[in-house]
Amino acid sequence: MKRPNLVHFLAIKTDDYISVKASCTMKEWRGPAVVDLSSFTPKFPIQDFRLLRSSQFRIRLIGLNEEKEQVFKKTYDSDHFGNFNFKIPLYGERKDITVFQAYELKKNKGLQVHLGSFIPIVIQGHKKLIICDFDKTLVDTKYSSTKEVYNSLTKPLSSFPTVTNSVELFTNYISDGYHPFILSASPHFYEDSMRDWLYQNKVFTAGIFLKDYRRVFSIIEGELTPKDLKIQGLYKLNHLLDILMMTGIPNELVLMGDNFESDPIIYLTLYKVLNKEIEPWKLWNSLKKDPSFQFNKKQNSQVLSKFYQLGSMISAREEKCHVKIYIRKKANEKEVSINPVLKLDNNVIELYDGIPTHIKPSEAPVL
Numbered sequence: 001m002k003r004p005n006l007v008h009f010l011a012i013k014t015d016d017y018i019s020v021k022a023s024c025t026m027k028e029w030r031g032p033a034v035v036d037l038s039s040f041t042p043k044f045p046i047q048d049f050r051l052l053r054s055s056q057f058r059i060r061l062i063g064l065n066e067e068k069e070q071v072f073k074k075t076y077d078s079d080h081f082g083n084f085n086f087k088i089p090l091y092g093e094r095k096d097i098t099v100f101q102a103y104e105l106k107k108n109k110g111l112q113v114h115l116g117s118f119i120p121i122v123i124q125g126h127k128k129l130i131i132c133d134f135d136k137t138l139v140d141t142k143y144s145s146t147k148e149v150y151n152s153l154t155k156p157l158s159s160f161p162t163v164t165n166s167v168e169l170f171t172n173y174i175s176d177g178y179h180p181f182i183l184s185a186s187p188h189f190y191e192d193s194m195r196d197w198l199y200q201n202k203v204f205t206a207g208i209f210l211k212d213y214r215r216v217f218s219i220i221e222g223e224l225t226p227k228d229l230k231i232q233g234l235y236k237l238n239h240l241l242d243i244l245m246m247t248g249i250p251n252e253l254v255l256m257g258d259n260f261e262s263d264p265i266i267y268l269t270l271y272k273v274l275n276k277e278i279e280p281w282k283l284w285n286s287l288k289k290d291p292s293f294q295f296n297k298k299q300n301s302q303v304l305s306k307f308y309q310l311g312s313m314i315s316a317r318e319e320k321c322h323v324k325i326y327i328r329k330k331a332n333e334k335e336v337s338i339n340p341v342l343k344l345d346n347n348v349i350e351l352y353d354g355i356p357t358h359i360k361p362s363e364a365p366v367l
Contacts, residue, residue: 004104011120019246058106063097127250134184
């Protein structure tokens with residue numbers, strides 16, 4: 001028997017709204033008496049190939065306050081892939097929401113299937129975020145050959161070398177009060193395996209943003225095209241903006257990535273925008289033809305719209321967002337090669353290697 005199942009549910013509560021990002025799929029259910037031994041063993045991506053299927057869902061979200069009284073109730077429809085993205089404005093008794101209960105309504109007429117209860121992550125007041133890449137930044141994964149791709153699908157991520165210096169830097173910032181997000185170009189069915197790895201490394205509250213490969217081949221909602229399987233600029237910049245739309249502009253932002261693909265140009269693009277060095281849409285017009293992006297007309301309009309929204313959010317703020325960028329270097333690099341439009345002082349980016357060190361946030365340079 002199959003029943004609706006939430007792949008993930010991320011709710012972020014800020015001063016003005018609660019942003020929800022969730023994904024639903026159908027999963028085999030054998031009843032409460034069966035013990036799933038897989039929950040006690042490391043997971044690997046091929047176990048979640050079912051997430052390549054697409055289906056629509058409808059969820060009813062009920063918000064409760066600390067006294068378990070209902071203060072919010074609303075129904076939402078997913079896109080064709082089972083994904084939900086929406087905001088709940090906070091006013092009146094909605095401000096007292098402390099927990100959500102989610103029910104699926106579409107798959108079994110007349111039956112509400114309980115999907116779980118979820119506590120929103122509170123990011124209010126002085127906001128501190130750290131957004132980190134995964135492949136080549138936290139874990140030294142390899143996908144350059146068919147054999148390496150097969151190994152990545154059939155083994156837990158813990159079987160690949162851990163970039164210990166990155167993990168230490170990442171977890172030190174989390175200990176210093178920064179809320180973590182993982183932004184990776186890995187396929188969306190890697191989420192359980194990635195979450196398993198994060199739990200093993202004592203990272204328990206990270207929001208994970210992965211590339212939904214179903215969008216590459218979809219005619220109806222194809223935000224990505226086949227070229228985006230290799231070119232990561234569109235996906236990463238898009239979701240980097242999505243994270244800021246969910247949390248609001250932070251007071252302090254740390255960006256971690258590697259110099260193997262497009263992380264430096266994406267992070268520096270955001271840095272320039274957040275520091276009001278140039279209007280977001282003007283910067284975008286200068287960068288959209290860069291090899292790291294290569295957008296078509298539809299993609300260009302989608303990202304430009306988000307840049308306009310980001311520009312409005314920045315204009316409404318008086319306080320400056322302090323940004324720090326860490327890039328894991330290749331070999332003995334001393335600088336990053338980037339688009340001339342983004343040429344900045346060398347102190348903006350801190351290059352580091354994968355050798356264990358003892359860098360603490362308090363000892364890191366202020367950029």
